[in-house]
Amino acid sequence: MKDCCFDDSRKKLNILITGKSTLLHSLMLELHNLGHSISIAKNPRETLFIYASQQPDLIIFADFERPFETFSSIREINQDAEAIFIIDVNNPKSFESLFDFHNVSFIPSTASATSIISNISEYHKKIIRNREIEENSKLYDLILQGLPFPALLVGSCTGKTIMANKSALKTLPIKSSESSIPFISFLAEDVRNNLFTDQEAYRIHSLKSVCAYERFWDLTIEQVAPSVFLLLALDVTEQRKQLQLREEMERIARHDLRSPTATIVGMSRILETEADLSDDYQRLAEIVRTTSERMIRQIDTSLTLIRLETGSLVADSHPFNLFRAITAAIGDISQLVDDKKLEIICFLEDEPLQDECPLVCYGEASLIITMFSNLIKNAAEAAPDNSTITVRLHDTEQSIITEIHNLGEVPSSIKNSFFDRYATHGKRNGTGLGTYSSKLIAKVSGGDISFTSSWNQGTTLITTLPKPPENLNRN
Known part of the structure; x- marks a missing residue:
């Protein structure tokens, strides 16, 4: 789903630049010209204060004292905080401890400002993509939770459930802690292989009367994003039971009514051809036959109507x-x-x-x-x-x-x-x-x-x- 409400202001970054390197001044000007919001800090205390109050999207450390201790404190606030460390490759002791952190990048202090800006641009793309995913996730959650039947977001790459609405958690034998995709194990292998693709095909699959969890379901599976699919499940068990009951009653009525009526048709034809009736009685025998034939057609039509409605009639x-x-x-x-x-x-x-x-x-x-x-x-x-x-x-x-x-x-x-x-x-x-x-x-x-x-x-x-x-x- 493309988020049409994701405006340009949400596509800019809030960046905290901290340290004493003279390179940071040129970075600050360049990033500001690109439209990003920039904050400056020179020591650990200022850095922690600004991060706690602003929660910036990215921190750039350069020539910074005690970077490990400061960033450890930041990670206590946000375990996924993003950071770029500009390091002196000739002084390994100053940055070796930083390798323990995930989700960070390292750039040599000898790199040009253009190279650093390029690296920041990659972070920019990643952060914006995560924002869009988060916004879409919130929108999907709002929509899915309002549906009165099971609805799930599933991932084709992971083969797991990304999100399940309240109806799915209540109706299906799954728990919020379980992530495997419901219904899939009940489908034939060739059907499963054709449902999901990593390509952006955006196809819709409709599966009728799938038997799963001792019920019957009409399933709709639609690609809504690359490798993300929306699975909707409508319980049609009662409708199926009613249809089967109706078909059975129709079959009984057809058999019990058609057989004696066919006998009347046969007997009336014998009377017409063999009994040597007078003209008046010949006419009555004809009326009996034509009326019985019409009744047989109406009985047959009742069953035909069911087959027409269910699409089983060719x-x-x-x-x-x-x-x-x-x-x-x-x-x-x-x-x-x-x-x-x-x-x-x-x-x-x-x-x-x-x-x-x-x-x-x-x-x-x-x-x-x-x-x-x-x-x-x-x-x-x-x-x-x-x-x-x-x-x-x-x-x-x-x-x-x-x-x-x-x-x-x-x-x-x-x-x-x-x-x-x-x-x-x-x-x-x-x-x-x-x-x-x-x-x-x-x-x-x-x-x-x-x-x-x-x-x-x-x-x-x-x-x-x-x-x-x-x-x-x-x-």
Whole structure:
């Protein structure tokens, strides 16, 4: 993360120059011209006083009495205090004891002022980099602690956790004293190897339903700085259990309802073909069969909806006549059409259609029939009694566009959520799943659905479905 609030004043150093060397005067002037804040001390007492009161970023010692004792006292104040010692290489006794200190540099007193300034510039870069890391760390800590789910900063170089928020410490079996990265041991080796990189790629990885710590998690891992990654963990165990329960109930319902319904279909077909029924009873047998077939489609659709939502359904696409699918869908709502005394008229461009249409789409016919059943039923429910619904087909280069129009208007309260789950208005038994599932079917078929609606123009549902690929026959 780049810290846009890190202004120029924070990029300058507060430097304490202490000692009696005449070289320090030229250093002081040069560093001052570079914009750094400079303080001067000549003896140990002044040095300790200034350091304790100002906490400078860097101390420069040159020709200084008792440097070891003075710097030892400073390190008691700040164990990471930075220092440069300008030493007389011909007098080893004056600086040998200083080798015990970490995080310090030594420059020969014979070095030029330019060389010393260059050395200070390297310290400058290091100190500024540490400041930025500290500022970013504070910002990350503030953000992470506010998240209601586990969030961690991890390092790819060290393979350890840099920071974990309260939710991570509370939810995951880790302690603040432990630094290993959670979840990683639960991932396959090839996945682990692809997650972290020392390069500045700034990629985002999403891992769904990772089983870890006896729970299921959706993990997001994003690079936020060189060798630093943000790991977010969302517990989806309950959602997964609910989905599994729903799938199981759907499977039970599908099995228990579909089998006897299929028997009704078979028996009604035997009555139609073998029982030598009168015309009136033949018609009743046909109604029983078509109604049972529609019920089987609705049972199958309930399971299909789950597979659509979970992304596990891959459409068994093949060419099929679109007009026949629309005709079958219209047959599914014949009772509603009769009750409201509606008329449904189909057009190819501006030509009325009654018996046949040559337009061929590409998709899974059963899904497309379900989609148009939902859309035409929606149009019929919204249409005023004794009105007309028009279904108009348009042939384009790569797709077929279908417009389903009725004179009703979509209520303003659901216009923005028309294709959302459970979006319904004014229907006693409405579930709000019709347009929602239709949108999913259109998407999985490689098409889409949209609508327009107004009080004076009525409502038009617009579907786009692909044509068969040009190379389908050759393959």
